[in-house]
Amino acid sequence: MFSFRLSAAACGVITTLMLTGCSPAGAPTQTAPVQTAVAQQSSSEVKPVRDLFERVAGKTVPNVHFTLLKDNQTDWYQVEARDGQLYISANALTALSYGTYEYLRQIGVMSVSWEGNRIALPEHFADYPLERVSSLFKQRAYLNVCAYGYTTPWWGWTRWEQELDWMALHGVNNPVAMEGQEFIWQQLWREFGVNDSELASYFSGPAFTPWQRMGNIEGHEGPLPDEYIEKKRQLQKQIMARMADYGMKPVVPAFSGYVPKQFKTLFPDAKISAMPKWSGFANETYWLDPADPLFAKVAKRFIELYNVEYGEQKYYLLDAFNEMLPPVSADQRHQDLAGYGEALYQSLAQSVPDATWVMQGWMFGSDQHFWDLKSIEAFLSKVPDNKLMIHDIGNDRFDVWQKAKGFYNKDWVFGFIHNYGGSNPVYADFDYYKEKVDAALHHADKGNLTGYGVFPEGIHSTSVAYEYMFDVAWQGQATATSDWLEHYLKARYGAASPALLSAWNKLYKAVFSTKYWEPRWWEGSAGAYLLFKRPSLDYLRYTGAPGNLVLLDQALRELVALPENERSTLLKYDLIDLTRHAVTQHIDMLLQHSMLAYQQGNIEQGDSWRQQAKALILGVDALIGGQQETLHSWVKEARDYADTPELAALYERNARRQVTSWGGLKLKDYASKAWQGMYADFYLPRWELMFDAQRKAAQEGKTLDKAAVEQQLVDWEAAWLDKALPAPAQQPADAFTAIAALQALVTASKAPPSNL
Numbered sequence: 001m002f003s004f005r006l007s008a009a010a011c012g013v014i015t016t017l018m019l020t021g022c023s024p025a026g027a028p029t030q031t032a033p034v035q036t037a038v039a040q041q042s043s044s045e046v047k048p049v050r051d052l053f054e055r056v057a058g059k060t061v062p063n064v065h066f067t068l069l070k071d072n073q074t075d076w077y078q079v080e081a082r083d084g085q086l087y088i089s090a091n092a093l094t095a096l097s098y099g100t101y102e103y104l105r106q107i108g109v110m111s112v113s114w115e116g117n118r119i120a121l122p123e124h125f126a127d128y129p130l131e132r133v134s135s136l137f138k139q140r141a142y143l144n145v146c147a148y149g150y151t152t153p154w155w156g157w158t159r160w161e162q163e164l165d166w167m168a169l170h171g172v173n174n175p176v177a178m179e180g181q182e183f184i185w186q187q188l189w190r191e192f193g194v195n196d197s198e199l200a201s202y203f204s205g206p207a208f209t210p211w212q213r214m215g216n217i218e219g220h221e222g223p224l225p226d227e228y229i230e231k232k233r234q235l236q237k238q239i240m241a242r243m244a245d246y247g248m249k250p251v252v253p254a255f256s257g258y259v260p261k262q263f264k265t266l267f268p269d270a271k272i273s274a275m276p277k278w279s280g281f282a283n284e285t286y287w288l289d290p291a292d293p294l295f296a297k298v299a300k301r302f303i304e305l306y307n308v309e310y311g312e313q314k315y316y317l318l319d320a321f322n323e324m325l326p327p328v329s330a331d332q333r334h335q336d337l338a339g340y341g342e343a344l345y346q347s348l349a350q351s352v353p354d355a356t357w358v359m360q361g362w363m364f365g366s367d368q369h370f371w372d373l374k375s376i377e378a379f380l381s382k383v384p385d386n387k388l389m390i391h392d393i394g395n396d397r398f399d400v401w402q403k404a405k406g407f408y409n410k411d412w413v414f415g416f417i418h419n420y421g422g423s424n425p426v427y428a429d430f431d432y433y434k435e436k437v438d439a440a441l442h443h444a445d446k447g448n449l450t451g452y453g454v455f456p457e458g459i460h461s462t463s464v465a466y467e468y469m470f471d472v473a474w475q476g477q478a479t480a481t482s483d484w485l486e487h488y489l490k491a492r493y494g495a496a497s498p499a500l501l502s503a504w505n506k507l508y509k510a511v512f513s514t515k516y517w518e519p520r521w522w523e524g525s526a527g528a529y530l531l532f533k534r535p536s537l538d539y540l541r542y543t544g545a546p547g548n549l550v551l552l553d554q555a556l557r558e559l560v561a562l563p564e565n566e567r568s569t570l571l572k573y574d575l576i577d578l579t580r581h582a583v584t585q586h587i588d589m590l591l592q593h594s595m596l597a598y599q600q601g602n603i604e605q606g607d608s609w610r611q612q613a614k615a616l617i618l619g620v621d622a623l624i625g626g627q628q629e630t631l632h633s634w635v636k637e638a639r640d641y642a643d644t645p646e647l648a649a650l651y652e653r654n655a656r657r658q659v660t661s662w663g664g665l666k667l668k669d670y671a672s673k674a675w676q677g678m679y680a681d682f683y684l685p686r687w688e689l690m691f692d693a694q695r696k697a698a699q700e701g702k703t704l705d706k707a708a709v710e711q712q713l714v715d716w717e718a719a720w721l722d723k724a725l726p727a728p729a730q731q732p733a734d735a736f737t738a739i740a741a742l743q744a745l746v747t748a749s750k751a752p753p754s755n756l
Helices: 037-045 047-057 093-106 157-169 181-191 196-202 206-213 226-245 293-310 333-349 362-366 373-380 430-441 463-478 481-493 498-510 537-541 549-560 569-599 603-626 631-640 645-658 678-700 706-720 735-749
Strands: 064-070 076-082 085-090 110-113 116-119 128-134 139-142 251-253 272-274 286-288 315-317 356-360 388-392 411-416 448-454
Touching: 037 047, 047 064, 047 093, 047 110, 047 116, 047 157, 064 093, 076 093, 085 093, 093 110, 093 128, 093 157, 093 463, 093 481, 110 157, 110 481, 116 481, 116 569, 128 463, 139 411, 157 226, 181 196, 181 226, 181 251, 181 293, 206 645, 226 293, 251 293, 286 293, 293 333, 333 356, 333 373, 388 448, 411 430, 430 448, 430 463, 430 481, 448 463, 463 481, 481 498, 481 569, 498 549, 537 569, 549 569, 549 735, 569 603, 569 678, 569 735, 603 678, 603 735, 631 645, 631 678, 678 706
Parallel strands: 064 085, 139 448, 251 315, 315 356, 356 388, 388 411, 411 448
Antiparallel strands: 076 085, 076 128, 110 116, 272 286
């Protein structure tokens, strides 16, 4: 951390019941109770942070004292411990919570993650000299719009409260808040004359609402029940209230132009375009031109309805062209784009003049064939610089901001997605994150870089990556990986022995030096591993996974060999996760060699590789049964969200469809998961079908009919959606023994380690 003395000017307005005073020189003075009305008021201001730590700790924390010092500086916090007491002060509540959490992690007494918490708060804190840390960014953003489909569709308040606490602990102050908006859309469309029968076929199902909102799809796996809409309405009110308690400034939705098809009949004179079909879907969506007078009316009414329900906000997300190309004329392309940008901004400014339009910069990278630099500049040209904020979410894939010169003076947020589709291979690149952030901060063309964000499409994977990425927002290049890892391990496991550190340094080189997981979108086919992809002979060319599998296997052998007294609950969790990641890569190689053997007519060898792959698949499936999520838990959460058996069936189908065939022609396996149940009940039988077809062709001396097999697989996937799930495999009683057994199976398989 960085050390600074608190200046007298920075002391600002003191807002806590017990605080560190300020001398004229800014040096800390003795703590004393404050008996004024201001202090009584201030105790309620820091109460959300105290409540947070007491919720997480499961007890009161009387020896931790919080102070809020209001000023207009970029967020900062300072920490000091003396006489057994811990004193944390900051100028924002999220800085206060992050600063407290960071210090408690540093001394190894608190770790909060999606997989579980470790809390070991001391009765007395060792003395620690006053230290101050400032954030490198004004905004610290979190969440991707897609996470509301891939992760949160079945969440209630209990789970959301945990996530909001996690956000505060990690310093988030600019979260993307997308729940509850279907209640507004439903009101809006009814007011404009869309009847309920049309709405029933318009809204997509619960697991697909984000892509409905972005105008990519409509009516997919619907309907969207009123019961679901109402639950999310009430939930969003709770979410927004807690965000307000923490002083967060959420990003909420606005109208971007997509309308129900019935609008073409209701408003025949309006300029409504059928947009290009998205990602292989059969149906188009409909977009109302922002220059049409009707656009401003619809946009204004949406904001009015939203603000009445949830309160007026500062930041409104308005994505008109997310993976959807704007309709432009060939001879006036840039004029059209400039007009769209201006009209979209004005549609928001008419209702909330002080609001900031937020848009994702993803389209500039994903559709870069359309968005050349002149097109980007034209689209942004007529929007006031301080009224637009671009969430440049994809810096683990694209470097748009450098080419676009920091987005031509618009405010923007530098960020990473990391997780795509909620899929969960274990990977990250610590050095890449800190180096990219440092480069952006010091680049001549950074423009108005004001924020930093972590924008996962789904969560519950590789939580260590998110601990590190949010630390970068405060520590930047000062985040020394080896030191950081040692603090992280002490906080998470309770200790960091030389053997544990040695294994984790190998993990750092093997899997945490990978900026993007290329296999998950290999040649346009989704699926984090080959096992997760719909089988095809095309995968004989599959190039395998990044990282160092040999080093990963070595690290895992070292972790398995740790003595009993080092085998903490969270270490076991991480070891299981890392093991299934490694073993699945070995399975991938066996799948390739099975296909090749059958293709070459070597049935005996194909059978051998296939059986070895099957044994590993079933072994992994059993091993991961105790992890945070399984296919059964995902389905159970969906069914439990329903109020009737009919809704439970609808929600289950949504849940199962999303993690398998998804929809359209291109998105199959995009949200595939490394979950128990998926290995044994979906991936394995699907590959068995492929191998059966290959084996039969080899026996008959025929060439495999690839088209026929493809159709057979499609039919099998469709039937699986409505097939009852078998009971989950029983988790091994001793995970360490089971992992050692899997490692022995890998060694015995003798599959060539190189890619074909």
